[in-house]
Amino acid sequence: MLSRVEIFSELKNLKKIRECIDKDARVFLNNEKDVYSLVVSVDELCSNIIRHAYLGKDNERIILITSVDESFFFIAIEYFGKGFDQSSYQFIPVDQRQGTTKKGRFGLKLLEHIIKKKKTPLCVGLDPDLTKIPILFHSSHDPIAAFTHTILETVAPFCAAIKPNFAFYEAEGIDGLSALKMALSPKPNDLFIIGDVKRADIANSSSLYAKAFFDYWQHDAVTVHPYMGMDSILPFLSYSEKLTFILCLTSNHGSTDIQEQPLANGKFVYEHIASLAMSWNKNKNVGLVVGATKPNTLAHIQNLTHASLPLLIPGIGSQGSSVASLQHSKFSFSKGLALFNQSRSIIYPEGNFQTITEFQDAVQQKVIRASNELRNVMGWS
Numbered sequence: 001m002l003s004r005v006e007i008f009s010e011l012k013n014l015k016k017i018r019e020c021i022d023k024d025a026r027v028f029l030n031n032e033k034d035v036y037s038l039v040v041s042v043d044e045l046c047s048n049i050i051r052h053a054y055l056g057k058d059n060e061r062i063i064l065i066t067s068v069d070e071s072f073f074f075i076a077i078e079y080f081g082k083g084f085d086q087s088s089y090q091f092i093p094v095d096q097r098q099g100t101t102k103k104g105r106f107g108l109k110l111l112e113h114i115i116k117k118k119k120t121p122l123c124v125g126l127d128p129d130l131t132k133i134p135i136l137f138h139s140s141h142d143p144i145a146a147f148t149h150t151i152l153e154t155v156a157p158f159c160a161a162i163k164p165n166f167a168f169y170e171a172e173g174i175d176g177l178s179a180l181k182m183a184l185s186p187k188p189n190d191l192f193i194i195g196d197v198k199r200a201d202i203a204n205s206s207s208l209y210a211k212a213f214f215d216y217w218q219h220d221a222v223t224v225h226p227y228m229g230m231d232s233i234l235p236f237l238s239y240s241e242k243l244t245f246i247l248c249l250t251s252n253h254g255s256t257d258i259q260e261q262p263l264a265n266g267k268f269v270y271e272h273i274a275s276l277a278m279s280w281n282k283n284k285n286v287g288l289v290v291g292a293t294k295p296n297t298l299a300h301i302q303n304l305t306h307a308s309l310p311l312l313i314p315g316i317g318s319q320g321s322s323v324a325s326l327q328h329s330k331f332s333f334s335k336g337l338a339l340f341n342q343s344r345s346i347i348y349p350e351g352n353f354q355t356i357t358e359f360q361d362a363v364q365q366k367v368i369r370a371s372n373e374l375r376n377v378m379g380w381s
């Protein structure tokens, strides 16, 4: 299949180039994240042509030619401005590029992209609990692995993100962690993966937590606590292509013990955390965890941050909150970016299941209902 797109050199015209690459890349690649990476690379290349080769002039031509089939993808970009000075290029091996590349919004854009493609901001939490996993999985030699695999396969088409909570895997020791590793290998297509790890330590230790969850586990995002301050969070933020969700106002009752305490200046601790998070957002890769169980405070935090930080919102379902209660609050579904997590209410449907298929059908009903509910609220149905 051969395509040709010609545009004038205005940034707004790059949409046509992105659309063409997005369409053709799907013939060749079957992974949403790879498609997105390619779209971003070509977009970056063309915007550099406009900025550097055409010095911002908007009436010059850029021509994109692609040829693609399942085994081959050819991309040519033709432009007529100042050529690239190859002698100015200094090769930096990928493993030494940390901190040398332009700070990206890749994690944020990837999340946005997947939410739009899947038409849902639903995140499904992977919280495999041996006391809740249906009996039929217990005859498997590795119930946690079998359960995780079944849940992933069932929910993947209907959600944008998954959030494995490490507590549930770590509780089973090495076996639990290998079950998770196996379930996530190869990396699932079309899913944003948030490692719910709630870490952070002195910088020296945090940098290894960050390495573990971003490099080894290949997560797209992690959750961290802010208790130890900026230096404990920065090692996570130095991964500019990943997202780091900072606990701001958690969904549990104990949030009143510390997070909802007033400071000497009259502000609440969670407000202070939200302001700090905004000031740490130099790489556009900071998000906040805010529970859905306090819809009005959630709305207040959304306002306070001008909806500039992506929100991870747990607490819907088993913890008693609902999409309806958010609708009845001042929270705005149309401002900024938010992911709504549900774990137990999706992965543990009631019933006495005799077969995996019966169980999958029940989970599928739950996840479709949760996904559709959010889709309706977003006006995407």
Ligand SMILES: O=C(O)c1cc(=O)[nH]c(=O)n1[C@@H]1O[C@H](COP(=O)(O)O)[C@@H](O)[C@H]1O
Pocket (backbone or CB within 6 Å): 125, 127, 163, 165, 196, 223, 249, 250, 251, 252, 289, 290, 291, 314, 315, 316, 317, 318, 319, 341, 342, 343, 344, 345
């Ligand atoms: O960081 C989280 O994900 C989190 C923060 C919070 O404030 N409240 C909260 O419930 N969570 C996690 O979100 C999931 C909620 O699970 P369910 O209550 O079963 O939907 C669990 O894995 C929690 O650990």
